[in-house]
Amino acid sequence: MHSSAIDRLTAQTTRVADELARRIPANQRRASSPATRGLTVALALLLGIALLGGCQTARVAHPLTENLAGNDVDSQMDFWHTLADRHVTSNDEAFHGMLLFIDGNDPSTSYPQRVALLKSRNWLPADFNEPADQAVERGPLAYVIVQSLSIKGGWVMHVFGPSERYAVRELEDMGLYTLSSPNQTFSGSEFLGIIGKLEDYQQASAKTVAEAH
Numbered sequence: 001m002h003s004s005a006i007d008r009l010t011a012q013t014t015r016v017a018d019e020l021a022r023r024i025p026a027n028q029r030r031a032s033s034p035a036t037r038g039l040t041v042a043l044a045l046l047l048g049i050a051l052l053g054g055c056q057t058a059r060v061a062h063p064l065t066e067n068l069a070g071n072d073v074d075s076q077m078d079f080w081h082t083l084a085d086r087h088v089t090s091n092d093e094a095f096h097g098m099l100l101f102i103d104g105n106d107p108s109t110s111y112p113q114r115v116a117l118l119k120s121r122n123w124l125p126a127d128f129n130e131p132a133d134q135a136v137e138r139g140p141l142a143y144v145i146v147q148s149l150s151i152k153g154g155w156v157m158h159v160f161g162p163s164e165r166y167a168v169r170e171l172e173d174m175g176l177y178t179l180s181s182p183n184q185t186f187s188g189s190e191f192l193g194i195i196g197k198l199e200d201y202q203q204a205s206a207k208t209v210a211e212a213h
Contacts, residue, residue, distance in 0.1 A: 058135035058185055060090035065132075069096055071105040086188030094136035094191060095144070098123075101195055102148050123147040125164075136191075139164030139182030142171050145198065176201060 064086070068079040079100070083093060092111045095118060099106040108114040111132035118124040123144045130140070146153060146167045153162070153170040160166065164182045171177035176197045186194070 058088050060086070060088050060093070060133045060135065063090045063092045063133055065090075065092045065096050065111070069106065069109070071107075076100055080192065083188040084192050088135045089186045089188050089191040090133050091130055091136045091140070092132035093188075094141055094186070097191065097195065098141075098144050098148065101198065118144060121147070135185040137182060138168055138177065138180050138184045138186070141186070141194075142167035142177065142182070145176070145194075146170060149198070149202070174201070 064079055064082055068075055068082060070076070079096070083089065083097070086093075089097075092114065095111075095114045096106050096108075099108070099114065099117070106114070108117055115124060115128065119126060119128070124140065124147075125143060128140060130137075143162060143164050145151070146157075146162055151170060151174075153166065154173070157163075157166050157170060168177060168180065168182045172179055176194065
């Protein structure tokens with residue numbers, strides 16, 4: 001298991017322990033014994049073990065970018081229409097889609113080239129190294145979105161800089177993401193839904209700028 005998956009498991013276990021503790025009635029919580037707290041932690045750890053045993057990253061057998069990565073209108077339309085029916089969106093598909101959305105074309109001919117292009121624009125963290133066929137997670141995609149659209153975010157992002165977690169929170173606050181965790185993935189239709197929201201956001205921003213002048 002990757003270290004990032006272990007980190008996510010640890011965070012999930014901590015959240016479960018906290019939630020279980022909160023659900024203890026207040027009068028019992030004040031009088032709770034170490035045994036009660038031990039039971040809470042044990043239940044959380046049991047969940048963690050279950051997650052550890054079934055923690056497998058979703059993969060896409062044949063990303064659409066293998067055959068539908070052209071920049072002509074027909075190839076782009078075929079890419080979007082076919083992606084809508086996919087159960088999972090891969091990293092390669094998501095990054096190709098973001099380049100089509102932002103630039104109108106994707107000059108890359110391979111996944112390493114796409115990743116290198118996004119990193120050169122600071123649209124991906126320098127240490128990003130997930131494979132092409134892995135299901136794209138909300139955290140990395142949120143990072144690409146806030147960086148590519150120059151979304152400055154709140155004071156946390158100003159102080160600490162962009163990160164996947166803060167990018168997810170910012171998109172949630174803006175209504176561009178539903179409430180989620182950074183490691184959740186997207187189906188094809190969900191990814192297209194995000195693209196639609198980004199189009200609405202861009203149009204609303206352009207209208208605001210135009211009215212200001």
